[in-house]
Amino acid sequence: MSVDPTLVAHVAATAGLSATEAARVIEDVLAFHAEPVEAYVVRRHAELKTFGARNPEIFARIAGELGDRVVAAPRLTERQLRRLVYG
Template sequence: MPDQTDFDEIVAYLTRTTRLSPAEAVRIVHEILHFMDETPDDFIRRRHRALQTAGCANSEIFARITAELAQWRFRADDYSERQIRRAIYG
């Protein structure tokens, strides 16, 4: 998380450049920071649930997650299909 000065500057910028109130800007910044704190394992589980809900088969899901991890914001090593399965099923 950014230090308080950076946080305050981001909130001030959002209130100055959008129609957000200060309270709304604070909420938005907190939500974005929470989203950015997602770990690779959390991302894998979230995407697995979403893709499973969309009706994808696990073989397709694992391939898509592998491709998405390579392009996502994580600085994680490449995950094998076995590591992805372990993150999902424990």
């Protein structure tokens, strides 16, 4: 994953990190937010089940979390992209 050098420099300067540390932090954050919706839902469902939650509560909670979370966009084909632009 290629990280924008300007972003690395900014994070390094504002957080007091070396460029290497800043790049690693940025890569970790990007990887965290790159999790596809499907994977997030399955992972969170399993986590909440472990604590004894029931499906109606789990699905309501996950729906709320998805509204506040940055999630990876689905992979789109060229045709789908064109349809978004041209209708």
